[in-house]
Amino acid sequence: MITKINFASLGFNASLSGSKFTRSNNCLLSFRKIISPNNYTSYTATTISPSSSNQNELTPHNYSTELLKELTNIKEARSKRKSWTEAELKELVSLVDQHGTRFTTIQKHFSNKVRTVAALATKYKIWVASLNKDKIESEWTPQEDHKLRIGILTFGVGEWGKISEYMKTKDISQISRRWQKISQTRRGRWTAAENAMLEKLHNDHGKQWAQFAGILGRPARNIRVHYSFQFEKWSKQEDELLTNSLKEFGFNWEKILERFPNRTIRKLKSRVDKCTSINPFVNHGAWTAEEQKLYEKAICAHGSKWLDVALVVKTRTPKQCANHYTHYVKSFCSDREKLLGTYKAKKRRRKKTRFDQLENIELNETRMLKIWD
Secondary structure (H helix, E strand, O other): EEEEOOOOOHHHOOOOOOEEEEEEOEEEEEEEEEOOOOEEEEEEEEEEHHHHHHHHHHOHOOHHHHHHHHHHHHHHHHHHHHOOOOHHHHHHHHHHHHHHOHHHHHHHHOOOOOOHHHHHHHHHHHHHHHHHOOOOOOOOHHHHHHHHHHHHHHHOOOOHHHHHHHHHHOOOHHHHHHHHHHOOOOOOOOOOOHHHHHHHHHHHHHHHHHHHHHHHHHOOHHHHHHHHHOOOOOOHHHHHHHHHHHHHHHHHHHHHHHOOOOOOOHHHHHHHHOOOOHHOOOOOOOOOOOHHHHHHHHHHHHHOOHHHHHHOOOOOOOHHHHHHHHHHHHHHOOOHHHHHHHHHHHHOOOOOOOOHHHHHHHHHHHHHHHHHH
């Protein structure tokens, strides 16, 4: 008598494969692994009563037709899994051309369902590597470097497979190594020709710093920083326009941005913070008596929170308030305390050595005395 039972209630792990048998409470448990057409794996368990669990009865003719068919398919699949046919390789290549390297999708469309995703990916990698052995292994020519740069601008950094198909003379690993080498070679001062090339590349392709690296032969970060300093400088006309805009609109950055189509709000704020002379609401030079009173009041209330202090003073920036604190403290110090502070600062700046000169002399004398004794 065979009765189906709940597999989860038995507390068995779901890591069993194939069909297994085990005895529990004088009953024989049969575990079966069933693979649905959607590759979903499930397990079922059946119990065989003790009366029908004799060894003579555990023969293949007692198995169900479905189980025998499943075991036969597994055995045939394992034998077929050992060798790849030419038809399978052609099918794999055509599917890769259609779906790229998404082997999970390829496995669903592959005719031989025995081939797993890992098997398809590994076979394609090994097979393509064997085909690429015929590619040129010599040094790179200037024409190939030029072709590589065109491929980078066309397909982008990291698309080594597409660039390899475009070049037809180098494989993926050669192209990636060559790009790393030629994109970080130059250092030092920029020439006029490099600046002209960078400006043209930026106008044609935007801020594609990683792609410009191999063309200019400099690291991408250096190119980005150089462009910001070289081509994004603020002219006197722009500074005057920003000052007038602040007087007219205040800190309404959206309206101010309408007058600066080539700038962003972040750059406008950064310019005002770094160059305080542009800000018409900030005073410069000596602090007035009224500002000093507000500053002392803010220091007592907020301490060294310079943003809050600046909000109280209203006519100074947080940086000005922080710099003014040293002068504010020195006004309460005596001449002796000022000299002591200068002496301590010099002492901190002085290079620290393990021993002074006199200590080294004494140490050498004691060593010599020990030797003589």
